[in-house]
Amino acid sequence: MHRLLALSLLLLALPGHADEALRAEGQRLYLDGLRADGSPLEGRRPGGEVLRGRDLACAQCHRRSGMGTIEGVVVVPPVTGAVLFAPGRAPAGHAPRRAAGVALLDHGFRTRPAYDAPRLARALREGMGAGDVPLDPLMPRYTLNERELAALQAWLEELGKGPVPGVGSTALHLATVITPDADPRQRDAMREVLQHCIAGRSPPPGSGRRTWVLEEWTLSGPPQGWRAQLEARMHRQPAFALVSGIGREWAPVHEFCEAEGVPCLFPNTDLPGPAPRASVYLWPGLALEGAVLARHLLEQAPVPKRIIQVFDPADAGRAGASALRTALIDQPVTVLDQTFHGPLDETAWRKLLPAMEAGDVLMLWLGAADLARLPGRLEAAPPTARVFVSGTLAGLERVADARSIPPPWRSVLHVIYPFDAPEARLSRMVFNLGSWMSAQGLSLARDTERTQGNTHTACEITALALYTLGERYSRDYLLELVEDSYAGATASAFPRFTLGPGQRFGSKGAYLMRVETDGRLSVDGEWIVP
Amino acid sequence: MPSRLPAFRPPPALLASLLLMGLAPAMARGGDEHAHHHHHAASAVSRSEITLALPQVKLRSQDGAAVMFADTLDDGRPVLLNFIYTSCTAICPPMTRIFAEVQESLGADRPRVRLVSVSIDPEQDTPQRLKDYARQFGAAEPWLFLTGSAAASTTVQKAFNSYRPDKMGHTPVSFLRRGPGQPWVRLDGLAQAGDLLRELRPMLPPRP
Incomplete structure (x- = not known):
């Protein structure tokens, strides 16, 4: 045990490990605005109040990559080591157009000398750039001790350093x-x-x-x-x-x-x-369909007392079923899962569908083949029941025709449809x-x-x-x-x-569609974002 | 007719260069004492007075409640309004922080002013996201965060002549109004809490 402790102390004392620890501190300051002891970094913008933590973490504006961003007229310059610790320069091949009578002032970060430790300290603490030009007022002025300055510098030097996987010579x-x-x-x-x-x-x-x-x-x-x-x-x-x-x-x-x-x-x-x-x-996939249905049901009076959802736990519909249940967890709604395995025939259907009461909602997470085998008569579901199907799983309008669904069901059907309307x-x-x-x-x-x-x-x-x-x-x-x-x-x-920054799903909502008598789907109501 | 590109990309880099070249005086320089440096686009605040018709669109507050936009703003109180989105990196957090400073500085007058932040990324900014965002900045009654359909948000942005087809092209702008039917004060640029309070305090009716 003692030997192990001594060994780790020795390792800590080696320069490589010291550098690593310093970089890790810098990374935390940069990404989360947190000091080594977990307390928030402090700073302020000119004329503003004291800010703390993530609000003024470098990554908030300069981004995780350190490559900065452009927002409207605000240019946030890159701060990766290769850029920051070298003299500023215009992008390769960049020749600004000039016009008579107009003075060109290039961005300070393109004309400044290289940053070094004292210049970095002055920029971060006082907001004075390496070229003796004050930094944009959006750039906070930070309270940082010497160790933290060194840590940030160590992290910035590391930021953007190669090699990057997948980038070959040609x-x-x-x-x-x-x-x-x-x-x-x-x-x-x-x-x-x-x-x-x-x-x-x-x-x-x-x-x-x-x-x-x-x-x-x-x-x-x-x-x-x-x-x-x-x-x-x-x-x-x-x-x-x-x-x-x-x-x-x-x-x-x-x-x-x-x-x-x-x-x-x-x-x-x-x-x-x-x-x-x-x-x-x-x-967001089928989970979105479940969330959209929950949202729709909560907004349409009367809110149902019971939702019966039919799905195959081995198939993708499980994600929709799970999202629907989660979205209704705090609501006075009973969600009844009716699960099955393999293809459904009429007998299986009859076993699967409980006696439905007025006001019940039936949600079918099913493919087109199963939907086509729904019982021909609607006695299982009273005419006031609302029936929903997953547009993605059912593939209606592209791989299957809605007319293959038995008529009594078709007329009460709503299709959750996360795509643009077909036409x-x-x-x-x-x-x-x-x-x-x-x-x-x-x-x-x-x-x-x-x-x-x-x-x-x-x-x-x-x-x-x-x-x-x-x-x-x-x-x-x-x-x-x-x-x-x-x-x-x-x-x-x-x-x-x-x-947008940090966003990970391109589309975020769905339509509800009804089935017209000729089998076409038509939009029923507004695009729903849960 | 479907268009080739669903969203025209405004040229933020071009806007930025225009500012640098001193070619966008209305946006970069408003005869404001903060405008010491041309390249400090965000520090220059330009003031104008405008009249506009508030659209009566249905939006949703951070609590999920349906809100009729014009009715809500016409409740008689002075209004301070901006446009934000919660995943925005460089501009919105400082703008929201400044509104929070205004809220704090108002003290006992806080309930007498309506603060409104309208999302320009409404599909991403669900009421729940807005609620989390509001909490992060310590926003309290009567500061409303509004979202809704993309069309409704666009209608509001257009009414305030602040619409950008691409949210990343947005610029910092704040609006203030004394009361229903009055003109709006439009402050382009990153107006600080002091700038906003200087406009806002005279709009408050004298206390009885």
């Missing part, structure tokens, strides 16, 4: 994940669009920039084995980021992305993992994606257009972000640029697609 390596449970037609649609889009957007060979090389990581076997396969692929040829991809189950991929810190951008899945940081998803969506897809697809020798298909549009969106947003990134390779910076590149979502399946 190639930027990207990958896309395909799980074995992906529907083959949707999988092929995703692959085609992604391959063509990445090839088309990549800087061409000989351009002096790294070309984008896309690998397909096709997984096999049950989900328990996927994580190891992903790690092996990453070891063999590291990828800077994962783009699009497709799978029904996604948890192992999600966990891999979070553990590796590799950006996983907009996979086609209905089951995004919890609390994403490295992953950015198209939408508006199709015309937008044709307009924004059709000609590109034709030029690639590809074609939009009725049953795959959502996958095609979403894959194109994943590629376009990634491409926009990669172009802005330039040579400043950093996975954190890529994620920050993705948050700001949602203008690339011209052909997504969703009516609105936006991101």
